[in-house]
Amino acid sequence: MFKALVVDSTGGTVSSSIQNLDDARLPAGNVTVAVEYSTLNYKDGLVVTGAGGLVKHYPHVPGVDFAGTVIQSADPTFKPGDKVILTGWRVGEVRWGGLSQKAAVNAEWLVPLPSGLTTLQAMAIGTAGFTAMLAVIALEAHGLAPKSGEVLVTGAAGGVGSVVTAILAKRGYHVVASTGRPETHEYLKSLGATTIIDRSGFADPAKRPLEGERWAACVDSVGGNTLARVLAQTKYNGSAAAVGLAGGSKLDHTVIPFLLRGVNLLGIDSVMCPMPRRIEAWHRLQSDLPLDLLEDMTIKARLDEVPRLAPEILKGQVRGRVVVDVNA
Secondary structure, eight states: OEEEEEEEEETTEEEEEEEEEOGGGSOOOSEEEEEEEEEEOHHHHHHHHTOSOOOOSSSBOOOSEEEEEEEEESSTTOOTTOEEEEEOTTBTTTBOOSSBSEEEEOGGGOEEOOTTOOHHHHHHHHHHHHHHHHHHHHHHHTTOOGGGOEEEETTTTSHHHHHHHHHHHHTTOEEEEEESOGGGHHHHHHHTOSEEEEGGGGSSOOSSSOOOOOEEEEEESOOHHHHHHHHHHEEEEEEEEEOOOTTOSOOOOOSHHHHHSOOEEEEOOOSSOOHHHHHHHHHHHHHHSOGGGTTTTEEEEEGGGHHHHHHHHHTTOOOSEEEEETTO
């Protein structure tokens, strides 16, 4: 038996509860993991509340990532006792995820836990931190360097924004953090943000396809009008890495920034990311993310607290990362 957060739908109404399940309920997978920690991400918030229409088959166990110890493996890549991480691969969406004491998955989805990280630290980083590192790697591959100028981080107090702010600051960048929550200003400064601006400056649609050049690059988790305004303000040959859509999925813009300023719009996908890039990102996180800041950017929760926190993360009311101790 194992304990899990189970989401179900009755007559179109989605509800969730903590249940004790038999091992026979686990989905097919050649590796079984004793989960130690999972997290609450924006996508988990959609699944738990039923807001996103992501789940096609109920009952369902959410949790798009987890870290833990292998307890059974039919694949020679892993053996019992190995510490592993899983992020993405649509786990927690189309198949049962990590908000559970056990998970059964395919070996090719698992990353060995880097020797310098604990499972708790790995989930304090989690999908959000992994995505943040992918964004930094992509921006630097397109020429970004500390001397390039200001780097904007939108939704800076969220999970991705918090980690990317800390990474960029450690690497010597001038980070401009955009947020609509004044109470997070000191928190963002503690992560290394040099300047903090209010997100309202990006709320209105762009009036012109090109505005004054300011940003050498941007990591954007908002989308919508915010991303459109950022593209209009990005410097010549600068780049914007799109990692989220908290402010909307529609992008109302022209191709002018791409044609006249050579601006790059980089899509960051962490779900189906190839394994070599995953391993590179996790090892970069060990060196580029100040691990001493993880505790300050992390909220710890139990499984039974996830239903309360899920609507809050959708409203942008959760600061930093939520790590779920599935055994608490």
